[in-house]
Amino acid sequence: MxxxxxxxxxxxxxxxxxxxxxxxxxxxxxxxxxxxxxxxxxxxxxxxxxxxxxxxxxxxxxxxxxxxxxxxxxxxxxxxxxxxxxxxxxxxxxxxxxxxxxxxxxxxxxxxxxxxxxxxxxxxxxxxxxxxxxxxxxxxxxxxxxxxxxxxxxxxxxxxxxxxxxxxxxxxxxxxxxxxxxxxxxxxxxxxxxxxxxxxxxxxxxxxxxxxxHPQQAHLPEAVEAIRRYVRENVGVGDLRLPAVAHTLGWSPRKLRLVLQQSGTTYRDVRQDETLRAARDMLENPARDAMSIRQVAVRSGFTPTWFSAAFKARYGETPGEFRRRRLAELAYQRVPQIGA
CATH class of the missing domain: 2.60.120.10 (Jelly Rolls)
Incomplete structure (x- = not known):
């Protein structure tokens, strides 16, 4: 050129x-x-x-x-x-x-x-x-x-x-x-x-x-990722009921269900999985004004008891255990290491 x-x-x-x-x-x-x-x-x-x-x-x-x-x-x-x-x-x-x-x-x-x-x-x-x-x-x-x-x-x-x-x-x-x-x-x-x-x-x-x-089989991964991304970005701030999500993405509720079914999952599972990921990100916030575990649960659409059980089933530890572990890891990373 x-x-x-x-x-x-x-x-x-x-x-x-x-x-x-x-x-x-x-x-x-x-x-x-x-x-x-x-x-x-x-x-x-x-x-x-x-x-x-x-x-x-x-x-x-x-x-x-x-x-x-x-x-x-x-x-x-x-x-x-x-x-x-x-x-x-x-x-x-x-x-x-x-x-x-x-x-x-x-x-x-x-x-x-x-x-x-x-x-x-x-x-x-x-x-x-x-x-x-x-x-x-x-x-x-x-x-x-x-x-x-x-x-x-x-x-x-x-x-x-x-x-x-x-x-x-x-x-x-x-x-x-x-x-x-x-x-x-x-x-x-x-x-x-x-x-x-x-x-x-x-x-x-x-x-x-x-x-x-209606995505063809070759396009299912991109379609499912679009659904997951929308849920993840709207936890606590948008309407995550299936009809509302389908409408926002330009699909009918039936088509959204079918896309996820063909990918081996359901909207309920996708919503819970992405909501728990978003909640985990909130729990990692080390700031002094970070939300309490109860506040994280409510924002994520869970009762505190159900949130604790679902979080442990997904990540192998309770929300409290996860937050304490992450805070300890962050504190350790900030301490100068001998010989560093």
Whole structure:
């Protein structure tokens, strides 16, 4: 990737012991509009116009294999990109779709009289093989390029595929978390691992587009983790009754029960397990104003007697024994050791 003007390539290298098993990733900081146009046109050629080209600043973080490409950008300034008939003829780019996940700012595209817009909490799936006008304000977003055939054979669109999907459902959140995790672990992934993650993301989004939010067997671990994470994060502060959790995750109560049943557990067991984990974390607080064991029990939805019995059955010691042991261990760690 070339850089001119104020563009600086911070790092470009290959991860992996063998070139064939490598994920290429790069970080780029650009402080002038001309260089950003060159960078952007390396993905999809367009005519770029900037509101304040002299004050332009953007950061691009990317990773790619022969099959997939994922980028994350932070952009300071507004721009409009025109995909003209000439650019479409010269570079059709009709072999893939872009999955765009805004984190800050609304991303919009106009196709003739049709306008698509994706804001934080949603995702846009579209191609750039036709004339369009794209508006990208000051923003931060992820974009994943996937082979078109991979989505078309699942969704079977009658024409050009253009989707805006709500990412606030259970599977939507899982897909968004996977995108963030793949980006965060870019230096630790082989091409096979990166490709597997990207393929799974596209499968989840296809399920959302078809209204099929019942996870297939391959997706059960992610679905169960979404349930567990929600319970864990809402102990003592949210409604953890099964219907409320199912509604928040975008499922019906029946589907939530079925997901857990297929994973060999029940919602009752998941709720108790995650509640006890949260309670254990509360008991580890060494602060003088830490909650009493009774307060921890009440916040966790237990009676004190039942809490003690359930905690001992799960961890092999009573809440009181656990707290005393952890406090002693913390105190020992703070004492300077001889010879240290």
């Amino acid at each position: 070339s850089s001119t003007g104020q563009a600086h390539t911070i790092c470009i290298w290959t991860v992996g012991d063998e070139a064939v098993l490598a994920v290429n990733y790069y970080d780029l900081t650009v402080d002038d509009a001309k260089t950003w146009t060159e960078v952007s046109n390396g993905f999809v050629p367009m005519e770029q116009k900037y509101r304040e080209p002299d004050r332009w600043h953007a950061e691009l973080f990317g990773q790619e294999t022969a099959a997939y490409r994922m980028v994350h950008w932070n952009q300071r300034g507004d721009r409009i990109a025109h995909r003209t008939a000439s650019s479409v003829r010269k570079a059709p780019r009709d072999e893939f779709y872009w999955i765009i996940v805004p984190e800050r700012g609304a991303y919009s595209i106009r196709y003739g009289d049709e306008i698509m817009q994706a804001a934080p909490g949603s995702v846009m799936v579209t191609g750039f093989d036709e004339v369009c006008l794209k508006h990208v304000p000051t923003s931060s977003a992820y974009a994943l390029q996937v082979p078109r055939a991979e989505i078309d054979h699942r969704v079977k669109p009658s024409g050009r595929l253009r989707l805006v999907l709500d990412m606030n459902s259970g599977l939507g959140r899982v897909a968004k978390d996977m995108i963030r995790s793949a980006h965060a672990e870019k230096s630790n992934l082989s091409d096979r691992e990166f490709n597997a993650i990207c393929e799974r993301i596209s499968e989840l989004l296809c399920m959302l587009s078809l209204g099929d939010v």
